[in-house]
Amino acid sequence: MxxxxxxxxxxxxxxxxxxxxxxxxxxxxMNVNPAGPPASILECWTDWLPAVNDYPDPEGRELIEDISLQEGLSTSQIMLGNGAAELIQLLASSLQGKRVLLIQPTFSEYERMCRAFDCEITHFVLEGVNEWQLELSDLEPLLATHDAIFFCHPNNPTGVISSEQSLVALLSACSQHNCLLIVDEAFYDFMDRPFTMASQLPGQDHLVVLRSLTKMYAIAGLRLGYLLASPRMIQHLKKRQSHWSVNAIALLSGLQCLRATxxxxxxxxxxxxxxxxxxxxxxxxxxxxxxxxxxxxxxxxxxxxxxxxxxxxxxxxxxxxxxxxxxxxxxxxxxxxxxxxxxxxxxxxxxxxxxxxxx
Ligand SMILES: Cc1ncc(COP(=O)(O)O)c(C=O)c1O
CATH class of the missing domain: 3.90.1150.10 (Aspartate Aminotransferase, domain 1)
Structure with missing residues (x-):
């Protein structure tokens, strides 16, 4: 079976x-919004169809501008992806052959993609008896010997979160040990009081924040996500991405999603x-x-x-x-x-x- x-x-x-x-x-x-997509998208659906005749904007400039305003980050710190899944693949490809730490149990694509790019994987397994809570003191000894760590926050599949303070402490430890912290915030906007690591990005080279629009806005079939990081990291990842990766309807939908305040x-x-x-x-x-x-x-x-x-x-x-x-x-x-x-x-x-x- x-x-x-x-x-x-x-x-x-x-x-x-x-x-x-x-x-x-x-x-x-399937963890998507049961309400379906925002009404403003559903109304436009058919009007947008002619957009498929042309190539989409390969840079997704309008959507990037909107994300930049929403996150208070420079446009050079943002890239779009064909779902967060594509961005995970790009990150894994940029970590080819490197040592990657996965905090388990978690989303299985980190391991699948890291394996595809021959990363050396260490699993740090949190236990249900401790409510799957991450203790930095347990993890810290491993940071010096790893190049990157994937941390899903809020975690899939447990739904468990850490305090903002402990995430900031984890980032500080990662910076000290020259380990890249990749925080997957695919579900952060479902938290009753959402907080994000994106606010830590200015001046920070050791942090990547992943976002997905497919869950909150119920557009899983369209595929749309974005990644926030240092301008250098964005340039590095973009070199690996195929041109026109995000389709025209996804770009138009993304704009409506962010505007559906x-x-x-x-x-x-x-x-x-x-x-x-x-x-x-x-x-x-x-x-x-x-x-x-x-x-x-x-x-x-x-x-x-x-x-x-x-x-x-x-x-x-x-x-x-x-x-x-x-x-x-x-x-x-x-x-x-x-x-x-x-x-x-x-x-x-x-x-x-x-x-x-x-x-
Ligand atoms: C934690 C997590 N990150 C990323 C993804 C991928 O999201 P997307 O649909 O944007 O590719 C998923 C999908 O289930 C997920 O659970």
């Missing part, structure tokens, strides 16, 4: 598991209400839940070591969790669920309550 390495595209899961796919599915394996705040508010509701109910049913601050969480039926029976049970009902077999340190002992809208979350609550009553 070869399960997919990511959430979304549930038909691959059903095929791998040899389970008949129900007609109606609720996909909790209330959209993210509204999503955050709804997400926080739903997350608190889910965590409270699921805990009361007897499940263990990760201390998530974003739009997904890990869940464990403590009666089971491997969550496989629960996974199969939910899949058969058309409820699709994200398995955790390919996350170091989780190995199937947890399932990940996205926060969807109230009605969908209620379906999940009912199924999980019934499972506990019957098992």
């Amino acid at each position: 070869k399960l997919p390495q990511h959430g979304a595209n549930p038909d691959y899961v059903y095929k791998a598991m040899a389970i008949k796919q129900p007609e109606d599915l609720l996909d909790f394996s 209330d959209f993210a705040a509204q999503t955050r508010m709804e997400c926080t209400i739903e997350r608190n509701r889910m965590l409270e109910k699921l805990t009361s049913y007897g499940y263990r839940i990760s201390k998530s601050h974003v739009n997904y969480y890990l869940l464990q039926d403590t009666q089971l070591d491997d969550q496989y029976p629960l996974y199969v049970h939910l899949l058969k009902q058309g409820i699709v969790p994200r398995h955790t077999y390919n996350y170091k340190g989780l190995a199937g002992r947890w399932l990940r669920f996205a926060i969807r809208d109230t009605a969908d979350n209620d379906v999940l609550l009912e199924a999980l309550q019934r499972w506990k009553q019957e098992n």
Whole structure:
């Protein structure tokens, strides 16, 4: 059985598991905004179609200008990507053969891409018993012997965050040891009180911040992300990127996303209400839940070591969790669920309550 390495595209899961796919599915394996894209994008969709006749702006200048204003950074510190996934690939290619530290359990593309570019990988595995909290004192001895560290914040799949103070301390230690700190903030805008490492960038050569627009703005199929770093790092990475990497509709959508100012705040508010509701109910049913601050969480039926029976049970009902077999340190002992809208979350609550009553 070869399960997919990511959430979304549930038909691959059903095929791998040899389970008949129900007609109606609720996909909790994909962490995108359940509200869908901002209305301002949906209204423009058809008007934008003629833009595909021409090549897109290879520099994405208008979008970069907007990001520059939003982040208070120079345009020379920003580059766009065909999703944050492309930017991870470019970073890995720039680290070819180097020593890379991965804080696990985390997004599997860091390892996959670093392996593709023959990096020497060290896994630093955080434990669920410690709520997956990173202690700088434990990590510091490794910084001197590594060229770069990928740190997903908020972390995928746990949803756990660190304090701003501890991230700044980590950056300071990385600078001292000449280790590049790559902070993946793909989900930072789902935090109830978002904070970013981008404010540390001016004058800082040892920091890269990654962002994705595909999750908050529900444009995963369009592919759009950006990277913030020193001008030197941006130039270095751009040399490796293919021309016209970001398509014309993604560029136009990106502008609308950043201009939809209330959209993210509204999503955050709804997400926080739903997350608190889910965590409270699921805990009361007897499940263990990760201390998530974003739009997904890990869940464990403590009666089971491997969550496989629960996974199969939910899949058969058309409820699709994200398995955790390919996350170091989780190995199937947890399932990940996205926060969807109230009605969908209620379906999940009912199924999980019934499972506990019957098992
Ligand atoms: C932590 C993290 N970073 C980056 C990505 C890639 O995002 P994008 O859709 O922008 O390529 C994902 C996708 O799931 C992710 O979970």
